[in-house]
Amino acid sequence: MNFKQLEAFIAFMNTGSTIEAAQRLGTSQPAVSRLLSQFEDDLGVPLFLRRKGRLHPTHQAEILLPDVQNMVLGAASLHRHVNQLRLGGRRRTLLRVQVPSTVAQAVMPGVAEAFLDDHPGVALEVLAGSYENGEVALLSREVDLALVRSPAINTGLTMLLELATEAVCVMPAGHPLQALKTVASADLIDIDLVLLGRQRSLRQQIDHAFRQERMMPQIRAEVHSVEMACRFVAQGLGVSIVNGLFAHLCQDMGVVCRPFRPRIDYCLGMATLAGQAPDPLVPELATRILDAMAQRAGPNAYTSVGSNIGNTAVPPGLQP
Template sequence: MNLKQLEAFVAISTLHTTTAAAQRLGCSQSAVSRLLSQLEEDLGLSLFVREQGRLTPTREGDALVQEVETIVEAARCLERHAQQLRLAGTQRKLVRIMVPNTFAQFLLPAVMQHFYETHRDAVLEVFSGTYDASERALLSREVDLAFVRLPTRLSGFSVKWRFNSESVCVIPRSHPLARNATVSPRDLDGVPLVLLWRQSALRHEVDAAFRSARVTPNVVAEVHSVSVACAMAARGVGAAIVNRLIAQCCNTKQFVMRPFVPTISFETGIASLESYPISGTCDAFAACLAEALEDLHAQRATG
């Protein structure tokens, strides 16, 4: 059993075809099939069955998916860490963090500038991803710090800084709903909507609010970033429903935010791995980021 076999297993379990897995891994379909056969032989287990042209994990395969993903992520983390050490030298202090894409684009540049004023010997590696990806990255020690939604789905984290926020509807300043104090699903009946992707936790809660109000959402775009949702809303593509704290990182002069009701509450935090204490440099960066987030929270801009 080797890492390439495990990577093939993860790719197939995610994409469900050897063709797609081969494209992701940059090899031939026959090579992926061979790696899977070798892994099944080494483990003595049948890992997938073919159903309607798709490869679906067997009961044994499904039971192994999470553990194999953790191993693959840990190996990639080791490779990146070694590369960073080669580039920066052992005297540099590495800080690895995963945050939402919107934070990476609009909040971290200023945070990094402020942090580097007192930590010239630090090297920062920034990852962007979902809350679920952040939890997995922490557990595999791919990152030292991550911005997570609380309570976390997985366990084993230490959260020193916490932040509370709520859902808002983002619309152009000229939109008729900009006159409202709040915006509900009934207000949005027939209104074009830009929503986060269907697998996101917020999307599930937004969909539930619309079902409860017996309103069918008029979704014109699904996006994977709050900044993209806000940019589309500012252009009049559709109203967006997002986390206020993250939306406040964007250029709020281009749109207004109105509380979305029923309120969807968010508790988020900067987390680290409970069993692996972070360095003083990581702790200092987390404090710097927390200060920036607290400033955002204090603004609570409503346009």
């Protein structure tokens, strides 16, 4: 197992395509395919299903993705600190944040650039993972800030900022469902679906909506992130039901969103460890992340916001 294999695995899981992964890494498609095969052989775990010349990630691959992402991010952090020491520089204050993969890809680059420009004495470590992993990372003091579901599953966390949204049906532009104002579960009979994995809480609510209609969803693919679901949808593999806020972050892929019925409400919060005063810059970072999400997604993507950051003003983009 080597670093190039890890990078190829992450790029493929984020794009769902060896061709797009190769473009992201600046290499060739055969090279990515070779790295993925070597990675699978080295681990001795089935990571991919091979159908009609295409790779499809297995459940095992989805489970391993957060660990691989954190390994790569940790290596990058170590490399940065070593360079600082080699050049005789002072190690900067490190702030660590965990967000879902979709937010890490779509929002964090811009947030990080502006935040670090304003605070040159700070280094930022961004981890990607599920809401549940974010809670565990906070409780184990591995991160200072995490984007999680609200209310949290575990006690001992404080929500600094919260956004409410709802599930939406995502479809390719021009799909017949685009003519509907809302998409009900009954409208999806005989429609190919791309859904988040069964371990996701939203998936459980979606399954319940189909059971209420006494219908069996026609699932064509299961994926690990909203970004990947939207990429699959954009390629015409089906439609999906995902977090509306995250779906609006992906609209530049050529997908269209419609509210899903029965309504599934969804609340997110930037959380810190309770009973422990965070670094003074943590609330500012939390505000910037949610503000960037709200501004990029647009006002129709969320319905309300709450703030528990003392007297800190909520930026205009997050005003309820």
